[in-house]
Amino acid sequence: MTRSVSLIIGLHRLHRATIAWLRSWWSLLHFSILIFSLGLSPSSYNRSNRPLLAHRLVINTAPNLVWFSVACALVSLVLIRIVVVSAQSYGLSRYALEMVVRVLVLELIPLTAALFVALRLTLPDGIAFAQMRSTGALDSLQKQNVDLLRREYFPRVMSGIFAVWMLAIFSCVSSLILAYLVIYGFTPWALQGYTRVVGQIFNPAVLLILMLKVVFFSFAVALIPLASSYYPLEPDRRHRLFAAHGLSEMLRLFSVILLVEVASLMGNYY
Structure with a gap:
């Protein structure tokens, strides 16, 4: 009797966890x-919304671009x-450049x-919005007819x-320049061989996979941490604390990034 009751309780918990997992996705x-x-709507870029969007793009990208690029270099x-x-x-000196480009x-x-x-950006914003949601601050703003999604x-x-795109592009270009300087030095005579090797690596398939990887990375990083805080929290206190600390978003984000990375590795090397 006790074993059957434990089995029923376990199945009930599994059912609740599955429903919560499906609901979150x-x-x-x-x-x-x-x-x-909103991104495809012209009204999101009109005169009233454009300054706010431009301000957010600049303050989230420019300061981080400088010292991330220096640290990455x-x-x-x-x-x-x-x-x-x-x-x-x-x-194996002739394979050094190819290894640097492929790995780095x-x-x-x-x-x-x-x-x-x-x-640096999206997870702290998601935690801040989740805390505002738990205290009712976002609900009060919605009652004041504030368009939270757009504003x-x-x-x-x-x-x-945009930050992921800029950091990835700028750092990749700077790393290619540094690779040339470290391997060949300050000479223009090796530029032809360098461009030939890099061009052979960046064939259309590899370049497409790299672009898609950066795009999917940026979507995952920008959307996942902020998605859960947009909706009301569950009444369960444990779930509320879990969401407020950003653990569920972090695990989901790292899982998606891992899947994208594995898919790109399979596309490049299989």
Whole structure:
């Protein structure tokens, strides 16, 4: 009798967890559709909304772009030097550039840019909105006929997407320049061979996969942390604390990033 009761309780908990999991992903899908609808709407870029969007894009991208690029350049210098020295010690100097480009530019930099934007911008915004939701501040704003989706969420989502794009593009270009300087030095005579090797790596398929990876990284980073705070919290206190601290959004975000990274690796090397 006790075993059957325990089994029923376990099945009931599993059912509730499954329903909550499906509901959270449905909320994310619904929120993404709303954001993309605003992105395709000309009214989101009119005279009244454009200054707020531009302000959010600048303050979320410009300060982070400077010191992220500097930090990424320093780390890139160290990694490039390690790869070059290791390749020379094994007599594989001709493969050093290809290894640097594939490991650093194709894999590490887009992933690092996405995680940086998530930890620096979107996850703190999601936690702040979730806390405002739990205290009723967002509900009071909605009662005052404030369009939260257009005035608060849409600029933050767009700034998160734009920040990932800018950080990834700028850091990839700077790493390619640093790779040339470290391997060949300050000479223009190796530029032809360098561009030939880089061009062979960045064939149309690899370039398309890299672009899609950065795009999906930016969508995941910008949408997932903010989606759950847009909807009212569950009455369960444990779920409220879980959402307020951003743990569920962080786990969901890292899961999606991992899936995108695995898919890109399969596309590049299988």
